[in-house]
Amino acid sequence: MSERTLLRGGRLVDGTGSPATPADLLLEGGLVVAVEAPGRLGAATAQVRELSGAVVCPGFIDVHSHADNAPLLAEDDRSKITQGVTTEVVGNCGFSLAPVSDAHRDALRGLMSRVFPPLAADWSTLPELFAVTDAAGYVTNYAPLVGHHSLRVAAMGMADGAPDADHLAAMRRATQEAFEAGAFGLSTGLIYPPGLFARDAEIQALAEVMPAGRPYVTHMRGEGRMLLDSIAEAIRIGEAAGRPVHVSHLKAAGRKVWGRMGEALALLDAARERGVDVTHDVYPYLAGSTMLTATLPPWFQEGGNPSVLRRLADPASVDRLRRDIESDDGAWENHVDACGWSGIVVASTRSHTHDGKSLQQIADDTGVEPLQALIDVLRAEELEASMIIFSMREDDLVEALRHPLTMVGSDGLPPGGGGRPHPRMWGTFPRVLSRYVRETGVLSLEEAIRKMTSLPARRFGLQGRGEVRPGAVADLVVLDPAVVHDEADYADPVRPACGIADVFVGGHPAVDGGTYMGRRHGTRLAPAGP
Template identity: 50%
Template sequence: MTTQDVLVRGGLVADGGGGEPVEADVLIQDGRIAAVEPHGVIPADGRATLDATGRVVAPGFIDVHSHADNAPLLAEDDTSKILQGITTEVVGNCGFSLAPTGAESVEAMARFSQRIFPPLQFTWSNWAEFTELTDSRGYVTNYAPLIGHGTLRIAVLGMADVTPDAGELEQMGRLLEDALAGGAFGMSSGLVYPPAVFSETGELIALARHLGRDGLYTTHMRGEGDSLLSSIAETVRIGREGDCRVHISHLKWTGKDNWGKMPRALARIAEAADSGVSVTKDIYPYPAGSTMLTALLPPPFLADGDEGVLARLNSPEQLRRLASMMENGLPGWDSHQKAAGWDGVLVSTTASHRYEGKTIAELSQVLDLAPLDVLVRILREEELHASMVIFSMDEQDVRTAFADPDTMVGTDGLPPGSGGKPHPRLFGTFPRILGEYVRAGSVLPLGEAIRRMTSLPAKVFRIPGRGAIRPGLVADLVAFDPATVGHETDYRDPVRHPDGVSWVMQRGSVVVDGQNYLGPRSGRRLTPAA
């Protein structure tokens, strides 16, 4: 259906405001919502109609934590998000954006990016050149980019464990301001990843001051295990002294010793909000996370780019040092391996596609090697291009975090195009919320869950013209069956379509019918609302 004048009839409309869905019809003209009235009030008058009987009609979902920065550059359409009802993605999270770069840093950026992205040809340097390229390729979903603090660091400092001097910090600030002027929605950080792991709080505060009071700093915090509370305190300090709003990415508390403590973390966040710092957060509805396999290594092993990491992994002396660090820990370092155990680390994607779908503990048995030796072997053979699914959370903590009023939803799926066995959240986050956390789990009423997935992120991330069903807004809509919507979670066989999503509409045109993407690429790169 490509008509610009459509009447959606007979559905239960969840308008994004938080109330329970009500039976209503929605008139769409020229790609925007023209009217919302009780069923039967708006005459058909020969208009094209779309029967939504038995379905909930909601604003298109907004994924506030995506890593699909490269999706426009793929020859194939990335349908992993649109098929679950997502019509807008916030990309550039965890400090990883694909611009800016420069002549001196492009090689380091290209090599580092391959730890998480499929191989890319960096034909651009600044923010404007990158967005011009993505605009020319087109977008499946709307694209709301953040600029990554880690990318700024690589552009100016490379991958070294150094502190920027005043001139270097000023240069990072100029690059940040260029991106903000070019439509970036804020700045993200990933403080467990190189080179951001080497940054000090003062550096982040100085950069945050470029964002402005209404600007947004989003962060994968320095720690999500034993140091979670101190990491929250650092985030709040950046917001307070940087005079900007802050958003905590994928709030979690990892490690069995910390399970059940989520109310303490939420209390600290509430205290900060009460003190005048705007703090919001997001979650994904799974007890397992996913990231690059190098995240298992301690910070001293992550400096100096791929060459430095691989040189350490090939040094017997450094490997003895690594074994000691992994066993004894380091001050301030929340070890993923300690939080999950080797049987909780599932190799998900590698460059060669070897080792995928097995845990480190399982591979230890197959290869007759100690678990740490398995990790080192994979990183060496795959030249660091490997990712993992890691089981370190208590799902009840995730549900507790989602129930908190200012919590949104993000897929946090790894970038498309690498194949392998990516975390099922890439394909089913939003349907899983509706099936497991609303219908089966009763964590939140349906209308309130929809608010967390639509109007709340639109407000916090300043997404223009979307997030609610009301006259004047863009007609990005999703219809789903509340009795069947969901997604089968299988970490070893994750590539599965969600269930119960009936259709998805962008600017008044249906682009998904059931499990079929109709195309064409109908998304747009957005710029922040005023």
């Protein structure tokens, strides 16, 4: 590619929500240097790309990614770049790959093994991790969060209970070091251990360490029967800490809360009206995906992998587990109660023995009850298993998508695990543009792109990104809105989308004519402000 590139003959959707307009763009030095009406930019010294009426827009920003490990893989992760994603916010749900303490290194490795493919994790600090990933390179740009799980495990392992003064001081020091190293925010995952053992005071104490304006990003304590209380908790922590709040993958999960999305949005709106800076994201599917151990109640999770495996082999613990799942007192995120054994599908395991089968199917195939099937899979795979859970309803999703402050995140699990991952890993952003723009008209094209570009850029302080204007970074997507759609589905989830013609990362063509070019043009971004 020459130093100057002219994108000619396209329709510009600039990311702000403004109507599409014919425009030509000149790229130089990794930036958009000019945006003019058609025919006004000279082509004498530029390489010209004729867009023939295609839409050009900012690169999409995946605000909820778990691809922290992608730079460490030998093979480039194409799942996001082929959707038009040029920036990923990683370190979500409390899971960042650092910090790691020598005292509790094995505990963190065990926790991470439930969701990440095998990692060496030889680093200790975020700067050490970043040195490794920076050297490996990034397919997309990365905006890393620091995860509460990692901070807590480094200080006190997988123990239940509140941290003592020394533990909390260690966590606060590590949080400060993370932000000095370039973290964009603090994330929690309050349905997973050890985050589920934490209470307001602990999280608030860490959030207060963040520079002003950095967000507290939370996978809330519950998205089913605990939904409204969990929203209130997230708002309470952010308000007390004086920091913005971002609710990850907002949903009404489980039959008992279907139809309550309006109440959830009303709580968020009420907080905004009294001055709390709170936003949220969604993914455009009716099923979620996470580690299979999330089916277990909080008491089962204390102590890490060896303790969980011992309980799975202990008849008394299994009897208590059965009672907790069947009685469901509403005090924990009970996925079995939310969607039934048939609604929980094994996505990927270490052995790949049962990938793509529901727990009910596995039980039928092996001649045991579903609870025993769950136990058998977890024991055989030593907890290294993920699941897809069918727990949502379309009208709740549509109501959330329509909200003006809703962003889009894939929540795609870490790449490299094989199996049958959730199709959102490969299809999220084209699915919004096809199903919820072109097919159902839930959103206009301009509004959908705003939710995927400028809105998240502002929330996470991604300078120079999210809009197409002179001086902006040339992270761009060229697409055909009449054709773009997701190909990935639950039966065949590892399939690139259609209709994404070109993707530029920092002015470099990462996808050209629908083909990934095999170069890591991304970078780890630096937060704006202090």
